[in-house]
Amino acid sequence: MQLQPNSTSNSTPIPISESQRNKIPHVLTVAGSDSGSGAGIQADLKTCAARRVYCSTVITAVTAQNTLGVQGVNMVPEDFVAQQLTSVLSDMNVDVVKTGMLPSLNMVKVLCQSLRKFPVKALVVDPVMVSTSGDILAGPSVLAGFREELLPMADIVTPNVKEASALLGDMPMKSVSDMRTAAKLLHDLGPRNVLVKGGDLPNSSDAIDVFFDGQEFYELSSPRVNTRNTHGTGCTLASCIAAELAKGSSMLSAVKIAKRFVESALDYSRDLVIGNGAQGPFDHFLAFKNISQSSCRQDRFNPNDLFLYAVTDSRMNSKWGRSIAEAVKAAVEGGATIVQLREKDVETQDFVDAAKVCLEICRSYGVPLLINDRIDVALACDADGVHIGQSDMSARLARTLLGPEKVIGVSCKTPEQAHQAWIDGADYIGSGGVYPTNTKANNRTIGLDGLREVCKASKLPVVAIGGIGMSNAGAVMKLGVPSLKGVAVVSALFDRECILTETRNLHAVISEAALLPQ
Ligand SMILES: Nc1ncnc2c1ncn2[C@@H]1O[C@H](COP(=O)(O)OP(=O)(O)OP(=O)(O)O)[C@@H](O)[C@H]1O
């Protein structure tokens, strides 16, 4: 990024080299002010702060707005918007620009000109036109500017259903299938990615957004939080995408984190009472108090990581005379795709220390590391997530403690438990014991039939667990239910002389079974 002198001041910027700079990821939001602070510039600032990203602001309009609706709009003169853009973009090393309310066609043109003059790493366009309260924030005159100039420059555009419809000449938007069609048509206008948000889709019990990257469609679904406090969800989502992109996330990962962030914040603030109107603001911060968000892994959970899931056991390690770290290293070298530390007999501090070493090993292989049961240990070592059982704290509480990015898995024996795990915001479920096992006392065996039943009902990806090894892993993988993503093993890897060889062999067996026609 070039450093340009600020044309309106006499002072010359002091050149600072990139290496000297203690750089913080930087998002510039170009948006309107919401006096009620639920949406617009204020939502963007709060989101970026919560995501630990610097946020500068170019204000396009000032609105008089509260929980009842929009009472007035006062546009900032276009040449003064241009001046703000130059001030920030010429000097402040912006990584990502996010746009919100752009109330006139000329404003869109001014912005495009600035972006051509001062290119940034990514452009997130939230084509704000109608607030959820139904008030108009930008009239139809901006549509041509969006379609012809801004969208072709955008890395992602994030319309809600009404905005997607307006951009496509009032196309009807009644279903997820319409959202998919709209995503494709909007992609044809030039943005690299499209996210059609379904928060306002009528008659839908889940909040479903459709993401299209030009090749694949992804339906990002979360349980709809029953709350009046949804004012500013769209601005928050787009700012969070911009913040994650500024930190270096891939687009899909940024979108997933943003969706989870909105969901967690809505859930946390569901009973907040601010204002007397129909739509209140939510809290961007309280849910994330005391949470370490310094995770080094850029991409959130990928269900295919469940393929060969290695679960450690300290007794087996002492029996074979090896440390937890040695066991984990051998498993990931052999092809384990995710590791869970299940250390029931270790002192807490020793557990944290061992987990930190294992984490370093796993990160070097790009393999996620989860902690069994111990949310405190997961937080202390900044692991990638936890796996919890039915008798531990609820996944919902774990989510509140761990934040939106961490992976949460839950053990489930029944379709009802699988449904609850999904409602609670888990990422995957472990289901079993499929076969009898001695690593877990008093554990009911559900068999292949029980596993099939849970997999069929589960909206979350499933990993099978319990008594699985070389002889029967193939049969489990051949079950052929799409949600079943892999097998979790303990003894078959760790109660053996050579963990590396056993992992390799098991990987070969399940790969072959997964490839065979069902
Ligand atoms: N009640 C809810 N529960 C869970 N997620 C929700 C809820 N309402 C909206 N969302 C999510 O919030 C994000 C923003 O979507 P929405 O369709 O509300 O955007 P918007 O209309 O632009 O928002 P705004 O209220 O800022 O105008 C989407 O990811 C959507 O799925």
Ligand SMILES: Cc1ncc(CO)c(N)n1
């Ligand atoms: C200023 C402003 N920007 C965006 C929205 C959309 O929520 C709003 N209500 N107000």
Ligand SMILES: [Mg+2]
């Ligand atoms: Mg909305």
